[in-house]
Amino acid sequence: MKRLAAMLFVALSACALHAQGAVAQMEEDLIPPDRSFVSPERFGFEFHLGPYHPDFDGEDTFDRFFSDDSGLLVALELDVIGYRMQDTFYLGGGGGIGWAKFSGNTIDDAGEATSEETELEIVPLNVIGVFRLDALPRRWGVPFIFTGKLGYQWMYWTTESGGSDEANGWSLGLLWAGQVALDLDTFEPSAARRMDEEWGINHSFLFFEISGFEPNSDSLPLGDTSWSVGLGFIM
Amino acid sequence: MTLPRAMATSLKTLALAAGALVLAALAPAAASAQSITVTINSIDGEAVNTLGEYRLGLQDCLDDVELEFELMGVPSDKSTIDVYEGNNCNDPSRDSDDTDTCDYLTSFETQESTELIVTLNASVLGCMEGTSQQPTLWFLAVDSSESGEEVGQRYGTFEIEVDASAPNAPTDVEGGTGENQIPVEWETSDSDLDSFIIYIDSSPTDGDAGIGCGSSVLVEGQPPPSGGVTTKTINEANATSANLRPSDLDGTRAAVAVVAVDDAGNESPLSNISCVEIVPTTSFWEDYQSDPNAVDGGCPCAAVGPVHVENGWPILLALCALGLRRRRARAATEDVR
Numbered sequence: 001m002k003r004l005a006a007m008l009f010v011a012l013s014a015c016a017l018h019a020q021g022a023v024a025q026m027e028e029d030l031i032p033p034d035r036s037f038v039s040p041e042r043f044g045f046e047f048h049l050g051p052y053h054p055d056f057d058g059e060d061t062f063d064r065f066f067s068d069d070s071g072l073l074v075a076l077e078l079d080v081i082g083y084r085m086q087d088t089f090y091l092g093g094g095g096g097i098g099w100a101k102f103s104g105n106t107i108d109d110a111g112e113a114t115s116e117e118t119e120l121e122i123v124p125l126n127v128i129g130v131f132r133l134d135a136l137p138r139r140w141g142v143p144f145i146f147t148g149k150l151g152y153q154w155m156y157w158t159t160e161s162g163g164s165d166e167a168n169g170w171s172l173g174l175l176w177a178g179q180v181a182l183d184l185d186t187f188e189p190s191a192a193r194r195m196d197e198e199w200g201i202n203h204s205f206l207f208f209e210i211s212g213f214e215p216n217s218d219s220l221p222l223g224d225t226s227w228s229v230g231l232g233f234i235m
Numbered sequence: 236m237t238l239p240r241a242m243a244t245s246l247k248t249l250a251l252a253a254g255a256l257v258l259a260a261l262a263p264a265a266a267s268a269q270s271i272t273v274t275i276n277s278i279d280g281e282a283v284n285t286l287g288e289y290r291l292g293l294q295d296c297l298d299d300v301e302l303e304f305e306l307m308g309v310p311s312d313k314s315t316i317d318v319y320e321g322n323n324c325n326d327p328s329r330d331s332d333d334t335d336t337c338d339y340l341t342s343f344e345t346q347e348s349t350e351l352i353v354t355l356n357a358s359v360l361g362c363m364e365g366t367s368q369q370p371t372l373w374f375l376a377v378d379s380s381e382s383g384e385e386v387g388q389r390y391g392t393f394e395i396e397v398d399a400s401a402p403n404a405p406t407d408v409e410g411g412t413g414e415n416q417i418p419v420e421w422e423t424s425d426s427d428l429d430s431f432i433i434y435i436d437s438s439p440t441d442g443d444a445g446i447g448c449g450s451s452v453l454v455e456g457q458p459p460p461s462g463g464v465t466t467k468t469i470n471e472a473n474a475t476s477a478n479l480r481p482s483d484l485d486g487t488r489a490a491v492a493v494v495a496v497d498d499a500g501n502e503s504p505l506s507n508i509s510c511v512e513i514v515p516t517t518s519f520w521e522d523y524q525s526d527p528n529a530v531d532g533g534c535p536c537a538a539v540g541p542v543h544v545e546n547g548w549p550i551l552l553a554l555c556a557l558g559l560r561r562r563r564a565r566a567a568t569e570d571v572r
Contacts, residue, residue: 061526065519106413106516115411115418118518161518162415163478220523 037193039200043235044079044092044130048209050228052100052122057221065104065118073100073122073228079130081234087138090234091131098124106161118161122222124213126153126175134183134203143186145205147179153213155222171219177211181232203234271374271391272307276352292499293399296362302395306351306374310389315377316343316351320360324373325390337373345376362399370395398499402428404456405493405503410448410511417484417511420476421493429498431469433477434459437485439510448510450490456504459494472498479511487513 051070056062075098083091102120105113128151136142153175158168184204185192195201212225275283279300283289291300309316321337343353353374360370376389405421419433440449452463465485469477479491489511495503523529 056523059526061519061523064522104519106518107522108412108514108516114413114514114516116413116416116516118520120519159518159520161520162413162516164415166518166520 037197039196039202039235041081041084041090041202041234044077044081044090044094044132044232045235046077046079046096046207046230046232048073048075048077048096048098048228048230050209050226050230052224052226054122054222054224057223059221062102062120064107066102066120067104069102069104071100071102071122073098073124073226075099075124075228077128079128088135089131089133091129093127093129095125095127097126098122116162118159120157120159123156124153125156126151128152128175128177137183137186141186143183145179145181145183145207147177147181147207147209149175149177149179149211151175155213155215155219157220157222169220171215171222173213173215173219173223175211175213177209179207179209181205181207199235201233201235205232206230207232270308270310270389271376273372273374273391273393274305274307275393276303276305278302290396290398290499291357291360291362292397292497292501293362293364293401294500294502296357296360296397296399299356299358302355302357304353304355304372304374304393306353306391307349308391309345309349309351310376311345311349314345316345316353317375317377318342318353318355319373319375320370321373322371324371325375340372342377360395360397362397364399365401367400368395368397370397396499398427398497398501401501402495402497402503405431405495405506408491408493408506408509410489410491410509412512412514412516413478414513414516415481417479417481417513418476419479419491419493419509419511421506422475423495425495425497427497427499428472428495429500430471430496431474431477432459432494432496432502433467433469433479434492434494434505435465435467435479435483435511436463436490437465437488439488439490448490448508450492450508453490453492453505453508455492455507459492459502459505481513484511484513 050073052073053070054062075096077094077096079092079094081090081092100122104118106116106118108114128149130147130149132145132147134145136144151174153173155171156168157171159166182205184206192203195204207230209228209230210225211228213223215221215223275289277283278289278291278295279298291302306316318340319337320340324337340355340359343351345351355372360368362368372393372395374391374393402425403423405423408419408421411418411420421431434453436450436453438451440451452460465483467477467479467483490508491511492505492508494505497503517525
């Protein structure tokens with residue numbers, strides 16, 4: 001009887017071990033073969049939000065009508081990465097588009113605001129060269145990326161008053177920007193890897209940017225040194 | 236296991252009684268089977284939308300608008316359709332003199348067809364000002380072989396939505412000033428509104444723009460005047476402002492009041508009276524042009540000329556060069572692979 005029980009115990013143990021081995025094999029199958037996958041880096045994408053306040057060459061024309069409107073400027077930028085020195089910097093170029101609208105009231109002969117609306121709408125279009133230095137986060141784990149941009153901007157503008165269009169045109173000039181960004185990959189490297197594997201997004205960052213637009217002398221003086229914040233991706 | 240005989244007999248009796256009760260409950264329902272389908276086609280010649288959404292207003296009753304119904308499934312062996320308004324008008328035991336619950340409205344000949352178009356006038360519904368009602372119309376088929384007595388088994392019903400209650404007048408109406416666009420703003424508290432009507436009296440009696448303003452024809456809280464004013468309709472249910480044009484005014488000043496119109500066409504009383512005024516204004520663009528430092532007294536940059544664009548060519552060329560270089564590098568990498 002004891003012998004039979006011992007044989008049964010051995011047989012059951014063998015079955016259990018075999019089953020355990022099979023489960024372990026299945027778990028191994030679930031692990032991706034290559035966790036170090038890195039997708040190609042081709043583009044940079046940025047979404048900008050920030051106030052805009054045309055300086056009008058120091059005249060108070062703009063402030064007289066739109067002093068209460070900071071005209072939130074919403075903008076998108078897409079850069080093509082032309083050259084990449086691994087873990088050091090990107091060099092590329094691209095373009096952007098934005099939109100802002102300023103609303104105020106017309107003024108009467110006494111200079112008092114009436115109830116009638118007057119508006120100015122701008123749509124900046126630009127081409128830019130981009131130099132993005134990311135050696136700090138990639139080499140030493142310091143989460144700051146520095147970016148410089150230089151380009152040319154065509155800012156379409158249109159103005160209306162009392163529901164009727166009054167004028168429109170383009171203001172053209174140089175555009176520059178300096179950006180400091182907080183590299184999000186440094187804080188969540190595993191999430192960054194997953195984003196790359198699933199979405200092809202290599203890096204993501206939050207940024208603060210100072211930019212300047214200097215229209216030439218023939219243009220409506222819509223230039224401004226402004227700031228914006230936003231979210232960017234390297235894809 | 237067996238039940239005592241007495242208990243088994245009792246259970247059987249109970250089962251029979253329950254069955255009888257169920258049959259009794261079902262019988263009246265079968266007797267009052269509704270077989271005529273009634274839909275509303277149009278109100279005063281205007282087609283009701285495909286969803287059958289409509290509401291009659293007080294003015295519909297006063298104007299005695301025509302309601303056209305389509306009846307489907309009218310029995311061909313009946314010769315007349317009697318129309319009642321009330322409750323349980325299909326009940327055969329109903330007293331024909333019981334006018335408290337069922338009012339006879341009219342009758343129609345069926346003309347040996349299972350479809351019938353009938354037209355009623357809204358005034359027969361007896362709309363009461365200030366109330367909302369949902370009277371039910373009953374279309375009863377009358378058996379010609381029984382001397383015009385209603386059978387009660389072949390009928391159709393239709394519930395009419397009558398809203399004879401006027402919406403609240405808009406409040407805090409405030410007129411503005413402008414040269415090409417003179418705003419009027421207001422507030423509302425009703426949710427079933429359809430549009431607004433601005434009443435404009437171009438001969439105000441006193442008051443300054445945006446403050447109190449008198450009018451000999453516009454009186455707050457009273458019905459709108461039938462003449463002596465011009466009107467502008469704003470066909471937007473949620474509107475809280477509108478802009479008048481100088482052409483809407485006969486002169487440079489006017490008193491205005493706003494009336495709300497609900498989706499049954501009922502009009503509210505007049506709102507408070509305010510003033511609008513046409514004044515010369517200076518816009519942003521006019522102001523910029525008058526600035527001595529303005530670019531050539533205007534803006535020659537209104538069109539993109541080659542002089543301006545060529546400043547950007549170096550950057551465009553640089554970008555193209557970068558793109559080409561990247562493309563070549565990628566092609567070389569693929570060749571190596």
